[in-house]
Amino acid sequence: MDFEKYLEEIDNKKEELCGLADSIWGFAETAYNETKSVEAMTEFLKKEGFTVTRPAYGIETAFTARFGEGSPRIGILGEYDALAGLSQKSGVLEKDALIPGESGHGCGHNLLGVGSVSAALSIKAYLQDGHKGTVIFYGCPAEEGGSGKAFMAKNGAFKDLDCALTWHPGTGNRVVTQSSLANFQVLYSFEGISAHAAGCPELGRSALDAVELMNVGCNFLREHMIDEARVHYAIVNAGGFSPNVVQSNAKVLYLVRAPKQQQAFELLARVDDIAKGAALMTGCKHSRQFIKSCANTVLNNVMEEVLYQAMQDVGVPEYTDEERDLAKKYTETVPEGSDREYEALTAACLEPENRKFMAEHKTDPLWDFIIPYEKKHPVKTEAGSTDVGDCSWQTPTAQIRTGTFAPMSPGHSWQIVSQGKSSVAHKGMLFAGKSMALAGMRLMEDPELLMKAKEVFREQTAGQKYIPIPEEIEPVALSSLY
Numbered sequence: 001m002d003f004e005k006y007l008e009e010i011d012n013k014k015e016e017l018c019g020l021a022d023s024i025w026g027f028a029e030t031a032y033n034e035t036k037s038v039e040a041m042t043e044f045l046k047k048e049g050f051t052v053t054r055p056a057y058g059i060e061t062a063f064t065a066r067f068g069e070g071s072p073r074i075g076i077l078g079e080y081d082a083l084a085g086l087s088q089k090s091g092v093l094e095k096d097a098l099i100p101g102e103s104g105h106g107c108g109h110n111l112l113g114v115g116s117v118s119a120a121l122s123i124k125a126y127l128q129d130g131h132k133g134t135v136i137f138y139g140c141p142a143e144e145g146g147s148g149k150a151f152m153a154k155n156g157a158f159k160d161l162d163c164a165l166t167w168h169p170g171t172g173n174r175v176v177t178q179s180s181l182a183n184f185q186v187l188y189s190f191e192g193i194s195a196h197a198a199g200c201p202e203l204g205r206s207a208l209d210a211v212e213l214m215n216v217g218c219n220f221l222r223e224h225m226i227d228e229a230r231v232h233y234a235i236v237n238a239g240g241f242s243p244n245v246v247q248s249n250a251k252v253l254y255l256v257r258a259p260k261q262q263q264a265f266e267l268l269a270r271v272d273d274i275a276k277g278a279a280l281m282t283g284c285k286h287s288r289q290f291i292k293s294c295a296n297t298v299l300n301n302v303m304e305e306v307l308y309q310a311m312q313d314v315g316v317p318e319y320t321d322e323e324r325d326l327a328k329k330y331t332e333t334v335p336e337g338s339d340r341e342y343e344a345l346t347a348a349c350l351e352p353e354n355r356k357f358m359a360e361h362k363t364d365p366l367w368d369f370i371i372p373y374e375k376k377h378p379v380k381t382e383a384g385s386t387d388v389g390d391c392s393w394q395t396p397t398a399q400i401r402t403g404t405f406a407p408m409s410p411g412h413s414w415q416i417v418s419q420g421k422s423s424v425a426h427k428g429m430l431f432a433g434k435s436m437a438l439a440g441m442r443l444m445e446d447p448e449l450l451m452k453a454k455e456v457f458r459e460q461t462a463g464q465k466y467i468p469i470p471e472e473i474e475p476v477a478l479s480s481l482y
């Protein structure tokens, strides 16, 4: 089947798509505040004939845009939230805030959302041409710190899909072959008794002491947990700025991660006990508020292969000398030894010739090749978490990354914001859109392939329990906890 003509739909709408991504870059809205971004995307999708449901799954800035009817049903996931404090001028080769203190697209989600819109647009063209099925674009808010998809999953968002595809902007082109860490986020609040810190300290009970002791307790916990687990905290309320007052209220936000949900859940129970201990030691009351969780990602090698083939068939974009020169300058702004991006890219390449290939291209001005996909790659877990994990527990899911930024550009950095509207970013975004569209159409066209993907899904999830966000928990913007 010739899918080429459906991919052309993306080229035809290129200007509008890139303009949309640039607008979202400008809105730079953080988790659960993405109103303007949602407005812009839903307007575009409505104009293209999609049926938009907004809000969706009980979340104000979540939406769906669907086209077609019946099965197969394919989901395309898009994100559009920015990061606090990362405001940065576009195209500038040094850290320079556009509006000091404001947010910025430091994870490239302005591209993520629109790259996925492109894929949905192309699949729409295929469906319009008399093919059966439905494409559902999922507008997923608050990937950063809000687990938007986990809340959507709690309300059943992805369970009727045959499969789902997504992508993430990055420095190189590859199929994601690593899982991600499951996490739980809980806010612990301590309440003591305020008193004059010098005059009558014996009457006071310090909530700040409780927070400090809880953190000390958790720091001792670290030696007795699995290596891959992580425990992070942020003090969101230290009780005020007066040292001559015994602080009566203090809050600390914990983020507990582990490769499997169950492991993270068990670790969280130990953190809960430490909070109880800290309250007991200081004579404070304490309470616990569940904020959110993310599941680990269930991998699907059938879909990974379909995506890899699609990326190869679409072909990596071509770049000009000017684009290469500029990319090189961005890479030069990254401190020596920041090789984590490269490490992450090459982690799934174990075959000697693939490692050799990667090493030879390490210092290229742009990583304009597709990182070899090894069918028998080991299952490794990336150090981060993503709420794509929660979708992957409801339906077979796979992801790609494409090169939208200069090599070595670190995640959540000013370099990413600065490059977010560049021609390289746009090319990588449309490449992602086309690759997902082609993979999606091939999956929709071939029931046997979809069946294989579902078999792998069943194998990968067998004997494990998915722990959803508790029914009564509503999404919270972390910015509101301060």
Ligand SMILES: [Zn+2]
Residues within 6 Å of the ligand: 107, 108, 109, 143, 168
């Ligand atoms: Zn991201």
